[in-house]
Structure formats: structure tokens, C-alpha cells
Amino acid sequence: MEEQDIKRAGLKVTQPRLKILDLLGNTRERHLSAEDIYKILLGNGDEIGLATVYRALTQFEAAGLVNRHHFEGGQAVFELASEEHHDHMVCMRTGRVLEFCDEIIEQRQRELAHQHNFRITGHSLILYGEFLDNNDEKA
Amino acid sequence: MEEQDIKRAGLKVTQPRLKILDLLGNTRERHLSAEDIYKILLGNGDEIGLATVYRALTQFEAAGLVNRHHFEGGQAVFELASEEHHDHMVCMRTGRVLEFCDEIIEQRQRELAHQHNFRITGHSLILYGEFLDNNDEKA
DNA sequence: ATTAACATGATAAAGCATCTCATTTCACTC
């Protein structure tokens, strides 16, 4: 329940915050920019301000509810945080984003970090390119 | 020779462009933001405009002479392009950047992309964290 | 030296994100 998540984050349960979390959880496109969210909610007839969207997303990120990614192209995108870390393939043609997990890469990253006396606190692996099939509709 | 690189890129050989390439090649810190470059050159007594720095870097990037990276923290950083692709560990405490190459990860990325019918045109792997030793001075 | 195309740099402008602050909403108490 979104309400619980918001409370657990030490935040008041408000309409804007519920709407944002709900949208992130129930949209076909898991990865949305702050402006996407703002426009979709406005389109739904909700009253909301862009500043509120940014604020809420930043708070959700701090609470671990959502992740922020900086794909190429200026705007950051947000997604509901899932159990395990995952990486992304981003189609430069259609914008489609595919998430993937790979334990071999994760393991190798840990090894390399250890070799260099580096303590990893976060990481970002993004493959840019394009999908050769035309499944982009079913993304 | 920097002059040749600039010519090969189809650009005129100008003082600002030479200075920028020279700086990128001869600075201890391989990764500089446009503003870093601008300020260093100003500090050296050179006359240069920030717009010129951005323009030159964008042109060099298009020509494959430099790479642009979007580490966390707003500003993009630029580095002289080297033979082979490499990834980065970024120290969140000191800003130190360590480059590394790992064929196991590269290979695995290719496999995963192939599995998903994805043609890779670029990729970005960044590990954020901190170095546990205090070699930051020798970076 | 001349010249035409290109480059420069100061400043304006665009784009993304955050800050400000007056108003509203939430959640708790009685």
C-alpha cells in the first residue's frame, strides 16, 4: 500500500504524493521524468505543481521508494524501486527502456572495486543502442 | 600532434582549440568540466570565452577526440579519448576518478545485448563510492 | 595582401531543477 510507504518515509500522506506513487506503479512505462508525471496528472484533471512533483520524487528517492536515473538527454527519469538492483538498455530510437540484472557483472564489479580498495555505494550501467526487433509497442 | 587531430576533424586550427586539447592532454586530472577548463585557461592568462570551450568540446566529441561523461553532480566532464573504451570509479568524497577496463564485463554486456536483440552503440558504467586508502593526492 | 568562410566571445536565451513564501492541507487533540 502506498500509504504505508509514505508514512514509513516519515512523510504526510497527501494527495499529490499518493497520485505520484500510484502513477509510477500503474503506468505501462516504468520510467518517467518529473515533467512526464506532471503532465500526465494535469491531463487526468488533477491539480498539481511541478515543484511538488520534483519535491516528492526527491523525498521518495531519499526514502528508497524510487530510483533516479540520468539517461542521456537531459531530464532525469524515475522508477519505482524494486527489490534488486538492475541495469538498463535504452533504445535511442524509441526511448524504450529494458531492465536487466546480471550476477556475473555485479560480481565482477565487486571484485574490481575490491582490487582498487574502493567501497561501492552506488552504480549505474546503461547500454545505449537500439532494439533490432520491433517489440517497442509491447515494452 | 594536436594540430593534426584538429585538422582531421575538419576544423580550423585556432588558439582556443589548441589550448583546450593541450590542457586535456597535459593535466594531472584527466577529467575536467567545461568550466574547469575555462577557469584554468583564464588563470593561465589566456583569453577565452566559456561558449568557445563548450563549442570546441562538443566538436571534439563529435570528432571522437574527447569523451563526455555525465557523472553525478550536474556538470558533464570531458577527457581525451583513448584507444579503448573504459569505465569509471568515482570517489564521492574527493572527486577522484579511476578508469578501468574489464573484458569480462564488456563480453557479458555483448552477450546480454545479443540475447535481447539489442545493438549497442554506446555504454556507460560508473561505480560511485569511496576509496578506502588515501591515495587521492596521487590520483 | 585579399578575401570568403569560419571561429570567437559577450551576452541573451533555453532547459532542468530547486528555492521562496503565502496559502492550504494534514493529523492530532479535545
Add this chain to the structure above:
DNA sequence: GAGTGAAATGAGATGCTTTATCATGTTAAT
């Protein structure tokens, strides 16, 4: 359920990075 203080909202201002504009200055080839 009304009252109250703290927190949240939203409109607009502001900040910061990057790009566009354009009059002036350089380059490189004749």
C-alpha cells in the same frame, strides 16, 4: 467534529549548466 500547529502545496522566482545569437576577429587559401 471543530480547533490548532506543523508540514505540504503551488505559482513564480531563482540558480545553474549548456546552447544560440551576432557583431567582430582569425584563419587559410588564393
